[in-house]
Amino acid sequence: MAKIKKKVKTIKIDLDKCNGCRACEVICSAFHANPKYSSNNPARSRIRMIRDPIRDVYVPVYAGEYTPAECMGRDKYIIDGKEYDECGFCRASCPSRDAFKEPDSGLPLKCDMCEDDPPLEKPLCVQWCINDALIYEEREEEVEESVEMEDVESGLSSMIDKYGMDKIADTITRMSQKSSN
Numbered sequence: 002m003a004k005i006k007k008k009v010k011t012i013k014i015d016l017d018k019c020n021g022c023r024a025c026e027v028i029c030s031a032f033h034a035n036p037k038y039s040s041n042n043p044a045r046s047r048i049r050m051i052r053d054p055i056r057d058v059y060v061p062v063y064a065g066e067y068t069p070a071e072c073m074g075r076d077k078y079i080i081d082g083k084e085y086d087e088c089g090f091c092r093a094s095c096p097s098r099d100a101f102k103e104p105d106s107g108l109p110l111k112c113d114m115c116e117d118d119p120p121l122e123k124p125l126c127v128q129w130c131i132n133d134a135l136i137y138e139e140r141e142e143e144v145e146e147s148v149e150m151e152d153v154e155s156g157l158s159s160m161i162d163k164y165g166m167d168k169i170a171d172t173i174t175r176m177s178q179k180s181s182n
């Protein structure tokens with residue numbers, strides 16, 4: 002089976018440096034507004050600040066894959082004496098919570114690492130985090146070509162099951178209009 006090189010982009014998070022300012026949410030939602038930068042609304046951001054100021058807990062989480070089912074096991078974490086909620090570190094858009102869902106359509110949001118043409122040097126949330134709590138990293142990995150396509154197909158079919166073909170088709174049309182603007 003053919004192997005291809007894939008560039009993997011990640012954002013490391015340093016919880017100790019985050020002060021909950023939410024600049025990352027503002028710039029992410031503005032970048033993804035239509036037209037770009039025309040508005041900002043943290044509810045549309047692909048990075049969300051899970052915060053509990055009384056316990057001094059600030060957890061920036063950027064959106065990962067959509068999952069159609071709630072997970073079976075959840076854990077509380079205590080790190081350096083701070084207690085983090087069960088879903089605190091989870092990146093999934095899932096039925097259990099409102100995070101990472103487009104407010105109008107309910108469709109899942111996923112971080113796209115600020116894809117742009119020409120590409121940005123670093124994602125915007127990383128650039129806007131003046132506390133250096135977000136650290137951008139790139140690495141190369143070899144993956145099976147067919148596995149990549151299987152991932153796309155299984156993600157698409159679960160979204161069609163949940164939201165219906167019409168809603169998905171409308172969203173794809175809207176996204177393609179946005180990218181051709």
Ligand code: SF4
Pocket residue numbers: 018019020021022023024025026050059061129130131132133134135
């Ligand atoms: S911009 Fe940085 S410090 Fe501010 S909330 Fe986001 S991650 Fe935390």
Ligand code: SF4
Pocket residue numbers: 028029032046047048063064111112113114115124125126127
């Ligand atoms: S990398 Fe870009 S798309 Fe992803 S959370 Fe940060 S600002 Fe949003």
